[in-house]
Amino acid sequence: MNQLNYYECKNVSKRYGNLTALDNVDFHIGKNEVVGLLGDNGAGKSTLIKMMSGVVAPDTGNVFVDGKETKISTRKQSEEIAGIETIYQNSALCDDMTIIRNIFMGREITNFFGFMDHKKMEDLSLEVLESGVHISGIDSPLKEIGALSGGQKQAVAIARAVYFKRKILLLDEPTSALSVRETERVLKYVTELKSENVSSVIVTHNLYHAFQVCDRFVVMSHGKVIFEKNKSETNLEEVTEQVIKV
Amino acid sequence: MKKFIDNIRSKPAGGILLLFCTIQIIAIIAGLLYPENFRYLNPANIAVLLKSMSALGIMAIGVGILMISGEFDLSVGTLYTFCAIVTATMVKEYALSPYLAMIIGIIVGIIAGLIHGNIVNRFTIPSFIVTLGAMLLWKGGTLLYHGAKSLRYKYESETYKTVLTGDIGVIDASFLWFIAVGIIFYFIVHHHKIGNHFFAVGGNPEAAIAIGINPKRVKLIAFSIAGGCAALSGVVAMSRVGSVQPGGGLGLELEAIAACVIGGCALMGGRGSILGIMLGTALIYTIQDLLLLLRAPGFYFEMFVGGLIVLAVIINVTIRKRI
Numbered sequence: 001m002n003q004l005n006y007y008e009c010k011n012v013s014k015r016y017g018n019l020t021a022l023d024n025v026d027f028h029i030g031k032n033e034v035v036g037l038l039g040d041n042g043a044g045k046s047t048l049i050k051m052m053s054g055v056v057a058p059d060t061g062n063v064f065v066d067g068k069e070t071k072i073s074t075r076k077q078s079e080e081i082a083g084i085e086t087i088y089q090n091s092a093l094c095d096d097m098t099i100i101r102n103i104f105m106g107r108e109i110t111n112f113f114g115f116m117d118h119k120k121m122e123d124l125s126l127e128v129l130e131s132g133v134h135i136s137g138i139d140s141p142l143k144e145i146g147a148l149s150g151g152q153k154q155a156v157a158i159a160r161a162v163y164f165k166r167k168i169l170l171l172d173e174p175t176s177a178l179s180v181r182e183t184e185r186v187l188k189y190v191t192e193l194k195s196e197n198v199s200s201v202i203v204t205h206n207l208y209h210a211f212q213v214c215d216r217f218v219v220m221s222h223g224k225v226i227f228e229k230n231k232s233e234t235n236l237e238e239v240t241e242q243v244i245k246v
Numbered sequence: 247m248k249k250f251i252d253n254i255r256s257k258p259a260g261g262i263l264l265l266f267c268t269i270q271i272i273a274i275i276a277g278l279l280y281p282e283n284f285r286y287l288n289p290a291n292i293a294v295l296l297k298s299m300s301a302l303g304i305m306a307i308g309v310g311i312l313m314i315s316g317e318f319d320l321s322v323g324t325l326y327t328f329c330a331i332v333t334a335t336m337v338k339e340y341a342l343s344p345y346l347a348m349i350i351g352i353i354v355g356i357i358a359g360l361i362h363g364n365i366v367n368r369f370t371i372p373s374f375i376v377t378l379g380a381m382l383l384w385k386g387g388t389l390l391y392h393g394a395k396s397l398r399y400k401y402e403s404e405t406y407k408t409v410l411t412g413d414i415g416v417i418d419a420s421f422l423w424f425i426a427v428g429i430i431f432y433f434i435v436h437h438h439k440i441g442n443h444f445f446a447v448g449g450n451p452e453a454a455i456a457i458g459i460n461p462k463r464v465k466l467i468a469f470s471i472a473g474g475c476a477a478l479s480g481v482v483a484m485s486r487v488g489s490v491q492p493g494g495g496l497g498l499e500l501e502a503i504a505a506c507v508i509g510g511c512a513l514m515g516g517r518g519s520i521l522g523i524m525l526g527t528a529l530i531y532t533i534q535d536l537l538l539l540l541r542a543p544g545f546y547f548e549m550f551v552g553g554l555i556v557l558a559v560i561i562n563v564t565i566r567k568r569i
Contacts (some may be wrong), residue, residue: 075456079458088456094446096517097449101445106443108442111437114439115433116438
């Protein structure tokens, strides 16, 4: 196995009744790499993302993290073993909660009895918002997520992942609800994260966006990987053709 | 001014607090101006007002926590009666200490909540349906267990009498129970991590799952709190009145939900506060009290509470929208 691969899955299959969502899929994520996971609707991209993040368990296949075979069958395991964080189209945030509570959701800083240390969480949230991925237009971590724009929300979700030292970000259609300018910003974050040793997988229908940030393209169709090339070896036309061919 | 509005806007109980204070100020001024005709500030009136709100208030806190987590419990009204009757029977038939009987009653409530939650989780059906069924089940269960006779609850212990029915001036012991339950759950909901999980699960269950929170576990805890609070309110109310009616309690679940909605809890979950729920309860009883003082016929109460529910939600939504 390639030493550079941080995460790898081999011969992964997943069936839902009669439907084969993943059919012997091989997929890997290298270090400091942005992978574009492409394909038409129903190609199996989302199932693959869910499998990697531990929400869906594969029927067969092997998963390797840092070269070691591992079993990931819950969301917690993917987080703890592989350092995976998933960012969805509607980011995994609660509109009615403040930025602080969202950043520390499920990972609250508490005392021995489980009571939250509000001061510490606020200080750290400020740090998160000010450093690393810079989020413009957010002045206070006490703001509710519902008051933010789509791009700012995604930025908070990404900042959260960075703060908790994730190794891999899985972005499932992260920009489909965003304006043009917000999309640009999110894509810039992804590129910046590469220099902080965070690899990303982006699922998108927009091949222009994919070409802007991805180092490698993987095209899926009917649960199979049908095409895989580095950016330097291919071009927009070829990838487009692969995505639309039946 | 803007900061003040922002501050109120950002608090889930902001709108209700404003409404509550306005009504209190008007009532107090009227009470001072016309002490003879409008006896709002009369100690006897204040005592009755504080005494009456505790049973619904304790129940509403449990219902509200469950609503924040995105679920309903329609069975709390009949569960309230069932648990009170279990408690009374333990004392009467088995000569248990009233404290122990009270704990047993609350445990029965918690177990009932766990059963509701488990059914909702396992079969992924709406809690509205499950607890609608449970409402009838506990009502029938009460009649099966005890029959239709009303049950007098006598207790010999003086200490128990003081702890549950004593008073300090105009403040009744049951009101202190209400405040104590409120304070305990204030810290749990707003300062404990499980509270954060209630809001997360109710606000965006997918987000909660994605971040590694187990919504089923969180909801189960919320259901057990709702059941436990219903049982406690049943015992507190029964101890105060000295008897329990097997047919009583039905309808309280809707009043409890009304108190939560008035207090700023979102119907679909993810929003609400303990202070809001307590103020919502207090507001319902203040309105009732004001109408009684004005000698309005009984049905006015329901009409006013109906209007209040809609008005409170309008205020909450409007305040939230305006920045």
